[in-house]
Amino acid sequence: MTRPAIESSEEAADVGLIEEVPLTVGGGGLRAWFSQHGTISYLIRRLVLYLFTMWAAFSATFFFFRLIPGNPIAHYIANLPVTTTAGKKLLSHYDHAFDLDGNAFQQYVAYMYQLVVKHDMGPSLIAYPTPSLVLVAHSILWTIGLLGTSALIAWILGIILGAFAGWRRNSPVSRVLTYCALATSNLPFFFVAIVLLFIFAFDLNWLPLTYAYGPGMQLELSLPFILSLLNHALIPGGALVLVSMFTNFLTMRQQMITVLGEDYMTFASAKGLRPWHVLRRYGMPNCYLPQITGLVINLGFVFSGNIILEQIFIYPGVGHLLGEALRAQDYNTLMAITDVIIFMVLSAVFLIDMALPLLDPRIRHNR
Amino acid sequence: MRQIGALFALLRRSPKASLGVGILIVMVVLAALHGPIGTLMGLGGIGAGHSRFARHAIPSGSGSWLGFIGIGARLEFASILNALWNSLRIGFEAGVISTVVGVVIGFYSAYRGGYIDSILSTTTDLFLVIPAFPLLASFAAYKNGSTINVIAVVLAVFGWAVAARPIRSHVLSLRTRTYVDLARTTKEGAAEIIFTELVPNMLPYIAMGMSQAIMVAILAVIGLDVFGLGPVGQTDLGSLVLGGLLGGSLTLGDWQPVFVPMATVVLLFLSLGLITLGLEERFNPRLQTMVGR
Numbered sequence: 082m083t084r085p086a087i088e089s090s091e092e093a094a095d096v097g098l099i100e101e102v103p104l105t106v107g108g109g110g111l112r113a114w115f116s117q118h119g120t121i122s123y124l125i126r127r128l129v130l131y132l133f134t135m136w137a138a139f140s141a142t143f144f145f146f147r148l149i150p151g152n153p154i155a156h157y158i159a160n161l162p163v164t165t166t167a168g169k170k171l172l173s174h175y176d177h178a179f180d181l182d183g184n185a186f187q188q189y190v191a192y193m194y195q196l197v198v199k200h201d202m203g204p205s206l207i208a209y210p211t212p213s214l215v216l217v218a219h220s221i222l223w224t225i226g227l228l229g230t231s232a233l234i235a236w237i238l239g240i241i242l243g244a245f246a247g248w249r250r251n252s253p254v255s256r257v258l259t260y261c262a263l264a265t266s267n268l269p270f271f272f273v274a275i276v277l278l279f280i281f282a283f284d285l286n287w288l289p290l291t292y293a294y295g296p297g298m299q300l301e302l303s304l305p306f307i308l309s310l311l312n313h314a315l316i317p318g319g320a321l322v323l324v325s326m327f328t329n330f331l332t333m334r335q336q337m338i339t340v341l342g343e344d345y346m347t348f349a350s351a352k353g354l355r356p357w358h359v360l361r362r363y364g365m366p367n368c369y370l371p372q373i374t375g376l377v378i379n380l381g382f383v384f385s386g387n388i389i390l391e392q393i394f395i396y397p398g399v400g401h402l403l404g405e406a407l408r409a410q411d412y413n414t415l416m417a418i419t420d421v422i423i424f425m426v427l428s429a430v431f432l433i434d435m436a437l438p439l440l441d442p443r444i445r446h447n448r
Numbered sequence: 449m450r451q452i453g454a455l456f457a458l459l460r461r462s463p464k465a466s467l468g469v470g471i472l473i474v475m476v477v478l479a480a481l482h483g484p485i486g487t488l489m490g491l492g493g494i495g496a497g498h499s500r501f502a503r504h505a506i507p508s509g510s511g512s513w514l515g516f517i518g519i520g521a522r523l524e525f526a527s528i529l530n531a532l533w534n535s536l537r538i539g540f541e542a543g544v545i546s547t548v549v550g551v552v553i554g555f556y557s558a559y560r561g562g563y564i565d566s567i568l569s570t571t572t573d574l575f576l577v578i579p580a581f582p583l584l585a586s587f588a589a590y591k592n593g594s595t596i597n598v599i600a601v602v603l604a605v606f607g608w609a610v611a612a613r614p615i616r617s618h619v620l621s622l623r624t625r626t627y628v629d630l631a632r633t634t635k636e637g638a639a640e641i642i643f644t645e646l647v648p649n650m651l652p653y654i655a656m657g658m659s660q661a662i663m664v665a666i667l668a669v670i671g672l673d674v675f676g677l678g679p680v681g682q683t684d685l686g687s688l689v690l691g692g693l694l695g696g697s698l699t700l701g702d703w704q705p706v707f708v709p710m711a712t713v714v715l716l717f718l719s720l721g722l723i724t725l726g727l728e729e730r731f732n733p734r735l736q737t738m739v740g741r
Contacts, residue, residue, distance in 0.1 A: 134570075138577050145583055149590040263725070267717045269667055271674070272710050275693070279706075283698050385581040389671045393693075403582060404675055407589045415586045422579045 124435070131431045138423045143192060146412050147185045202420065206411035213417040216402060221421060224398035227314055228387050231321035236376055238322070239329025244368065246330065247337025248360055259334065262327035270386045271393050274320035281316060289313050291395045317394045325383060332375055336368040343367075370441050377433045380426050458652060458730055465726025471719035475712075479536055482529035527683065532712055534596060534684040535666050541600035542607060542665035547658040549604065550611025551650075555642050557612070558619035569616060572609045580606035581671055588677035596679045599672070603665045610664065611657045618653060622646055652727045659720040666713070685709045 116122070195201050205213040246255035265273070281288045289312060340346065341364065349363045350356070384399075391400025399418055406414040459466045478485070557568035580603075587602055588594050594602075622628065623646070631641050647654075670686030672678045678687050692698075692705030 134574060134577060137570075137574050141574065141578060142583070146586065149587060263721065264714075264718060267663060267721045268714060269670060272689075272714070275689075275698075275706060275710065279698055279703060385579060385671070388581060389674045392674050403585065407585055407675055407677070410589060412586065415582060419579060419582045422582070423577055426579075427577060 127431065127434060131427060135424065135427050138427070139193075139196070139420055140189070142416060142419050142423070143189055144185070146416055147188065149412075202417040203413040205406075205414045205417075207405050207409045207414060213411070213414040214421075216414055217399065217417045217421050220397060220399050220402040223396060224384075224387060224391065224400070227318055227391075227396065227398060228321065228383065230314075231318040232325060232376070232383060235322045235325035236329055236372070239326045240333050240365075240368070240372060242326070243330040243333025244337050244360065244365055247334040247341065248364070250338070258330065262330045262334075265324060266327040266331055268324055270317075270320050270324050270390045273323055274317055274390055274393065277316045277319055288315055317390050317396060320390065321383075321387065324386075325379075328379070329372065329375070333368060333372060336371055337364060340364050340367045370437070373433060373440065377426075377429045380429055384422055384426070455651065455655075458727070462726040462730050464722045464729070468719045468722030468724075468726060471715065472723070475532065475716060475719065476536060479529050479533035482526055482533050485526050485529060528685075528688065528709060528712060531683045531685045531688045531709060532716070534679065534682045535669065535686070535713070535716075538596050538600050538603070538669050538679070538684065539662040539666040541597065542603035543658050543662035545601065545604035546607035546661050546665075547611050547654065549608040550657070550661075551615055551647075551654055553608065554612040554615030555619055555646065558616040559623055559638060559642060559646070565616075569613075572612045572616070575606065575609035576613065578606070581668060584668060585672060585675055585677055588672055589675075594677075594679060596682055599669060599679055600665070603668055607661055607664060611654075611661060614657065615650065615653070618650060619646060622649060652730065656724050656727045659723045663717055663720050666716070670713070685713050689713075 114122075192203070195203065200214070201212055202214045203212070204210045205216050208216060242258060246258050249255050346359065346363055349359045354363075387398070388400035388403055390396070391398045392404045395401060399421075402414065403418055405411075406418065459469060553568055553572065557565045557572070584599075584602055584606065588599065591598070628641060628645055631645050636644070666685075669678060669684055670689070673684065673686030673690050676690075678684060683691075686709075688709035689706055692709070695705065697703070697705040
């Protein structure tokens with residue numbers, strides 16, 4: 082009974098939040114135009130909110146890094162194997178290259194200018210003078226490849242199994258699955274990965290230990306390379322699939338149980354439709370929507386878990402890059418990684434918001 | 449007092465939550481006693497060795513049932529308890545701070561409404577978007593050795609939003625209830641209404657959020673350990689797992705040093721998860737028939 086009330090107030094809150102965006106420039110004419118063009122005005126508001134949040138998150142990240150005491154250049158020179166005293170000229174050259182001139186605010190303006198105009202986040206320290214964004218772009222392909230594929234597989238499996246477990250709540254299979262899910266869904270990915278590693282790589286010797294492809298192989302589109310790629314992705318990907326599948330399973334099962342109590346389900350069965358048809362055409366479509374938004378909301382969390390997994394498996398994705406950047410205190414690269422994650426998560430949420438009316442005809446953006 | 453009584457009544461009605469609380473209490477008590485237990489065991493011969501490595505390199509009878517960290521060093525029961533204690537400390541410190549901050553902001557934001565609400569909820573959303581882990585790891589790397597307390601505070605700085613968001617939306621639905629209106633007409637102050645009318649109704653929900661925050665914090669520190677950035681001079685469960693991995697336990701076919709600390713984390717998470725689930729089922733009537741019916 083309490084559920085609908087909560088949901089509607091949450092919705093009301095979201096509308097309130099969107100309306101607070103400093104977009105309304107005043108004029109009565111503009112306001113009237115917006116009220117006539119509901120969809121477009123929603124689109125514009127949503128876009129402004131998206132850009133504003135991204136700007137705010139980037140700025141917060143920037144100042145977080147500048148608040149940390151210490152100069153990365155000085156740290157780098159201090160850690161060189163040879164003891165040197167760097168000349169003033171050299172230091173100021175690198176300070177300029179890394180945008181460390183002036184006070185924090187001047188640095189901020191320079192950084193934002195560089196980011197918006199040149200789409201550059203400064204050079205990296207670990208591979209100077211390669212831009213940090215280039216490093217992130219290279220490694221993120223690996224992460225998206227591993228994470229994207231396994232998240233998709235986990236999502237589909239979770240929906241199918243969850244729908245089944247909700248539909249046939251009393252069968253022993255559903256019970257076993259549910260208890261497995263309760264135990265697994267809270268685990269860190271890499272715990273599961275270590276168990277898989279121990280069984281399949283150390284004990285049975287079936288699968289390789291670390292890295293993304295076999296030693297001495299070149300990046301190329303050939304059958305042996307692709308096979309090696311898949312072979313190496315099995316353990317980390319398997320761990321990701323297992324944990325996130327059970328997380329999706331639990332939410333899908335809950336959704337299904339809620340939907341089963343709806344009147345249209347009773348009506349569909351009363352019409353004499355076959356149970357399988359009722360499940361597929363009447364039950365499941367009503368569960369998709371929360372599952373899609375859930376997928377996007379969990380994205381950031383999964384990303385962080387994946388970072389740790391990659392570090393353990395020396396998988397050449399963002400997690401591994403993060404480890405290297407941390408060791409060198411390369412804060413251009415660290416900021417680039419953080420900002421790219423922010424960008425991806427925000428864009429995914431934005432795109433899903435835009436796509437919702439296409440997925441669910443009940444949602445329309447003309448408020 | 450009345451609320452604590454109600455909490456006990458709730459536990460009695462929910463077997464899942466009471467099981468979770470039971471496991472948690474046992475773990476906390478054992479972990480708190482890690483010092484005395486270590487002395488009692490004399491930090492030696494806990495049981496007969498059955499590690500493969502032990503059979504090869506160390507004379508029989510001097511093994512440990514928990515296996516070996518690297519070469520020669522044994523993993524002791526007491527050191528697991530010590531690590532558990534440190535993990536629990538971080539979890540509880542970060543969990544309590546972030547929940548308190550989240551609750552205060554969530555309540556205040558929803559109760560006041562208006563522009564205060566939109567500023568606070570936009571800030572909350574912002575903190576939800578910023579990925580905590582890279583920033584936390586960067587902080588730990590620059591700080592070059594953070595203590596448990598510092599890490600807990602930084603975790604809370606990034607974690608409060610997770611608690612604030614759902615609490616805000618619950619308060620939004622609660623504040624229009626008639627009993628709150630009644631309190632308002634009898635001229636109770638905002639603080640009085642929040643603490644005497646709203647908070648008691650939200651207690652199970654807050655407890656749920658806290659157990660989740662504890663899990664997130666423990667997990668984040670394990671992540672820091674993976675990057676070698678965990679609390680300095682203190683062993684937590686994550687550093688035991690990593691120590692076992694890097695010490696080559698798996699290569700030697702010795703699973704205990706890696707798997708025993710991992711199993712401890714799993715047990716801890718299971719107890720916290722059971723508490724969350726049990727409370728959720730009591731709190732949300734639709735879910736009461738969720739498992740096994």
